[in-house]
Amino acid sequence: MPNIKTVFERSEVLTSNQFHYCPGCTHGIAHRLIAEVVSEMGIQDRTIAVCPVGCSVLAYEYFDLDVVQAAHGRAPAVATGLRRSLPEDRYVFAYQGDGDLASIGMSEIIHAANRGEKITVIFLNNAIYGMTGGQMAPTTLPGMVTTTSPYGRDTLQCGHPVRMSEMLNTLVDPVFIARGALSQPKHVIKAKKLIRQAFELQHQGFTFVELLSTCPTGWGLTPTDSMHWLEHNMVPFFPLQVFREPGHAPEAANHYTPDLKVHG
Amino acid sequence: MGYDANLPVDQAVPSPAPERLLMKGAEAIAEAAIRAGCKNFFGYPITPQNEIPEYMSARLPEVGGTFVQAESEVASINMLYGAGSAGVRCMTSSSSPGLSLMSEGFSYLIGSEVPTVVVNIMRGGPGLGNIAPSQGDYLQMTRGFGHGDQKAIVLAPASVQEAVDLMSLAFDLSEKYRNPVVVIGDGLIGQMMEPVTFAPTVQSTTEKPWATTGKPPTRKRNIINSLYLDAETLEKHVLHLFEKFGRMEAEEQRAELYLTDDQPEIVICAFGTTARIAKSAIKVLRAQGIRVGLFRLISAWPFPQQAFQTLVEPTSAFLSIEMSMGQLVQDIRTQVAGRKPVEFWGRTGGVVPTSEEMVAQVQKLHHKLVAQG
Amino acid sequence: MTDDVVMAGFGGQGLMAIGKILAKAAMQDGRHVTWLPSYGPEMRGGTANCVVVMDDEPVASPVVQHARAAIVMNKQSIDKFEPTLVPGGLLVVNSSLIDRHADRTDLRVVELPANTLAEAAGSEKSANMVMLGAYVGASGVVSGASVEHAIELNFGGKKAVAETALAAYRRGFELGRAAVA
Numbered sequence: 001m002p003n004i005k006t007v008f009e010r011s012e013v014l015t016s017n018q019f020h021y022c023p024g025c026t027h028g029i030a031h032r033l034i035a036e037v038v039s040e041m042g043i044q045d046r047t048i049a050v051c052p053v054g055c056s057v058l059a060y061e062y063f064d065l066d067v068v069q070a071a072h073g074r075a076p077a078v079a080t081g082l083r084r085s086l087p088e089d090r091y092v093f094a095y096q097g098d099g100d101l102a103s104i105g106m107s108e109i110i111h112a113a114n115r116g117e118k119i120t121v122i123f124l125n126n127a128i129y130g131m132t133g134g135q136m137a138p139t140t141l142p143g144m145v146t147t148t149s150p151y152g153r154d155t156l157q158c159g160h161p162v163r164m165s166e167m168l169n170t171l172v173d174p175v176f177i178a179r180g181a182l183s184q185p186k187h188v189i190k191a192k193k194l195i196r197q198a199f200e201l202q203h204q205g206f207t208f209v210e211l212l213s214t215c216p217t218g219w220g221l222t223p224t225d226s227m228h229w230l231e232h233n234m235v236p237f238f239p240l241q242v243f244r245e246p247g248h249a250p251e252a253a254n255h256y257t258p259d260l261k262v263h264g
Numbered sequence: 265m266g267y268d269a270n271l272p273v274d275q276a277v278p279s280p281a282p283e284r285l286l287m288k289g290a291e292a293i294a295e296a297a298i299r300a301g302c303k304n305f306f307g308y309p310i311t312p313q314n315e316i317p318e319y320m321s322a323r324l325p326e327v328g329g330t331f332v333q334a335e336s337e338v339a340s341i342n343m344l345y346g347a348g349s350a351g352v353r354c355m356t357s358s359s360s361p362g363l364s365l366m367s368e369g370f371s372y373l374i375g376s377e378v379p380t381v382v383v384n385i386m387r388g389g390p391g392l393g394n395i396a397p398s399q400g401d402y403l404q405m406t407r408g409f410g411h412g413d414q415k416a417i418v419l420a421p422a423s424v425q426e427a428v429d430l431m432s433l434a435f436d437l438s439e440k441y442r443n444p445v446v447v448i449g450d451g452l453i454g455q456m457m458e459p460v461t462f463a464p465t466v467q468s469t470t471e472k473p474w475a476t477t478g479k480p481p482t483r484k485r486n487i488i489n490s491l492y493l494d495a496e497t498l499e500k501h502v503l504h505l506f507e508k509f510g511r512m513e514a515e516e517q518r519a520e521l522y523l524t525d526d527q528p529e530i531v532i533c534a535f536g537t538t539a540r541i542a543k544s545a546i547k548v549l550r551a552q553g554i555r556v557g558l559f560r561l562i563s564a565w566p567f568p569q570q571a572f573q574t575l576v577e578p579t580s581a582f583l584s585i586e587m588s589m590g591q592l593v594q595d596i597r598t599q600v601a602g603r604k605p606v607e608f609w610g611r612t613g614g615v616v617p618t619s620e621e622m623v624a625q626v627q628k629l630h631h632k633l634v635a636q637g
Numbered sequence: 638m639t640d641d642v643v644m645a646g647f648g649g650q651g652l653m654a655i656g657k658i659l660a661k662a663a664m665q666d667g668r669h670v671t672w673l674p675s676y677g678p679e680m681r682g683g684t685a686n687c688v689v690v691m692d693d694e695p696v697a698s699p700v701v702q703h704a705r706a707a708i709v710m711n712k713q714s715i716d717k718f719e720p721t722l723v724p725g726g727l728l729v730v731n732s733s734l735i736d737r738h739a740d741r742t743d744l745r746v747v748e749l750p751a752n753t754l755a756e757a758a759g760s761e762k763s764a765n766m767v768m769l770g771a772y773v774g775a776s777g778v779v780s781g782a783s784v785e786h787a788i789e790l791n792f793g794g795k796k797a798v799a800e801t802a803l804a805a806y807r808r809g810f811e812l813g814r815a816a817v818a
Contacts, residue, residue: 046478050346060487066476068349069489071372074342077334081346082476084304084330085354090478108342111335286661286672423695456699457657457672459664543697618702 024223073105076112116173290315341369351475371410375490388614396614519568524557646710651765763805770809
């Protein structure tokens with residue numbers, strides 16, 4: 001059949017296991033993009049994944065990679081342990097959701113970023129706890145109804161959503177921080193580029209890609225409405241941009257030379 | 265009389281063992297780990313064990329290893345989980361409150377079968393307690409100290425040399441069983457200096473085909489995981505773990521029996537520093553004609569029951585002496601199973617019992633036994 | 638045969654250091670030894686003390702309630718440790734900083750102005766070495782040569798400092814030996 005060519009196929013970095021994710025959930029897209037990047041870079045035999053607790057707790061079923069399943073919030077610490085133990089040519093990435101990374105794991109992500117760990121963290125932000133049944137997350141939008149904010153997120157009680165990328169961008173050592181979205185094809189194409197950039201820069205230091213994602217089940221919306229909801233509600237609060245890339249280290253890093261004489 | 269020691273130094277100071285070094289327990293533990301092939305250390309400062317991370321931060325770079333000061337004990341144990349998954353020898357050390365923070369991660373290490381070594385230099389509790397020596401974590405440590413059905417070998421050195429020897433054993437056992445191993449000491453062992461000798465540095469020779477080092481095309485992917493959503497699958501996994509725990513219980517019991525061969529009237533049961541102090545008391549009591557001996561646990565888990573059971577028949581009574589409020593005594597009572605009297609005496613809050621106090625306690629129990637005929 | 642000694646004074650007077658020197662010397666003599674510091678908040682400026690146990694057999698308890706000897710370098714230390722010594726025990730007192738004599742009559746007491754003697758030997762900083770010398774001279778628990786070697790090791794390459802320390806140690810040794818002769 002000379003006129004038929006393959007335009008889309010399952011990446012060999014994904015196993016043949018069927019995703020358990022809800023219809024319209026964007027985890028599947030994120031998995032595919034990572035798998036394609038690993039495949040295109042030819043690093044399947046050198047890549048180790050760290051999976052979180054949350055909806056993607058079973059991600060180890062889907063990546064045809066060596067995988068370590070981490071405790072809730074601790075993926076950056078586990079990735080640190082791997083990174084500090086494995087040969088330098090290995091690639092280590094952690095995959096985390098917003099409850100995992102921005103709530104229980106806030107300490108681990110900040111400090112892994114601050115140490116400049118040579119890892120990539122892919123952060124799926126869908127503004128809700130999906131796995132446990134749609135509770136309020138640190139990234140839940142003001143006024144947004146969840147099962148633990150039935151009257152809408154009250155910022156007087158709960159504060160405003162945490163902008164992780166912006167927060168990490170205050171640190172000196174990360175080499176790449178970017179936010180993308182998985183809500184429409186042009187964003188998905190861009191998201192893959194961001195993931196690729198992060199992996200390519202990983203051996204220079206800490207790299208971070210936040211991906212705005214949907215949770216049709218948790219949000220109580222259809223998959224299509226979820227995509228629109230993401231763009232209309234999340235993007236204005238979580239702007240899509242590259243916050244950090246090589247050559248754009250914060251000013252402080254270059255000019256701060258402290259007097260270190262402590263112990264004489 | 266004048267001063268007359270002016271011999272040349274090399275003649276005047278015969279060196280019985282050239283590699284004998286006077287070292288602090290904490291530093292000796294760290295050096296022993298490095299000699300055992302430990303490549304990575306992850307830890308968070310807490311007294312009274314800071315000499316271990318301090319020593320590691322200086323020494324590990326010299327041997328091509330890595331020291332990471334973690335942001336918390338929670339992070340340390342999870343870094344250990346990652347490093348152990350990669351198959352390298354690695355460790356952390358902490359003190360009681362830090363171990364409480366590590367308990368979730370420790371359960372993951374067991375559930376996912378990741379070998380590693382955790383040192384607990386125990387301090388006074390509960391809560392913030394204090395930084396004085398304690399054995400108040402005995403029950404917490406010997407029951408596996410995380411959630412779920414789980415166990416881990418716990419080694420309890422009583423001298424700096426024994427701490428050195430047990431560190432090396434701890435790494436070997438952790439790899440033999442693919443299970444974390446805990447070494448427990450108290451602040452006394454950490455701070456005390458004693459002469460030690462080290463074995464030459466070794467590298468792990470254990471094959472680790474399960475390690476997550478990157479999947480070559482020639483094998484299936486390796487997954488380090490403790491999640492088994494299906495109940496029967498998890499049960500099967502736990503039964504597999506318990507088959508290992510059973511082998512540990514059969515093969516890894518360690519104890520020291522001191523002056524227990526003459527049908528002792530009283531056997532003191534103790535471990536660590538407390539057992540050492542008890543030896544001083546026993547010397548005094550023996551001179552007074554009381555037949556008293558010592559059962560010292562070297563493995564706090566598995567409880568060294570094979571050795572202990574040989575004592576139950578010939579011994580008249582047991583006295584558990586602890587730096588806690590009666591934790592070890594629970595295991596002693598289980599082992600004795602009502603056949604002989606079992607009593608407890610201890611100090612807590614970081615108070616170190618003296619040999620004089622122990623002598624008095626044994627005398628009291630002895631009077632009671634004599635009175636009862 | 639067991640020997641033990643508690644060494645106490647202000648933090649900074651170098652008691653931990655002479656404890657380690659003694660322990661190292663006893664180790665060189667082929668004996669079993671433990672060195673145990675007091676530690677914790679009292680380390681910071683208050684009284685600092687350490688206990689050295691030397692034994693021909695493995696040391697049983699490194700914790701000593703009633704020591705056979707005490708080196709005391711300030712008032713708080715003599716008040717604290719004099720009552721705890723065994724009868725017939727050896728008390729080495731730094732009379733430069735302690736303005737009273739021993740209360741007990743069942744002790745062997747060596748009093749010497751360690752700070753003044755150290756200054757005369759080259760540096761007041763070596764008062765701890767005078768005290769160590771007096772203890773070793775009076776007790777004979779370790780060989781003088783082993784202690785001297787341990788002192789040299791303690792100061793590493795700093796030859797001048799080591800010489801001053803040795804001079805102070807020797808002065809203490811002579812007085813200690815003379816006191817019990």
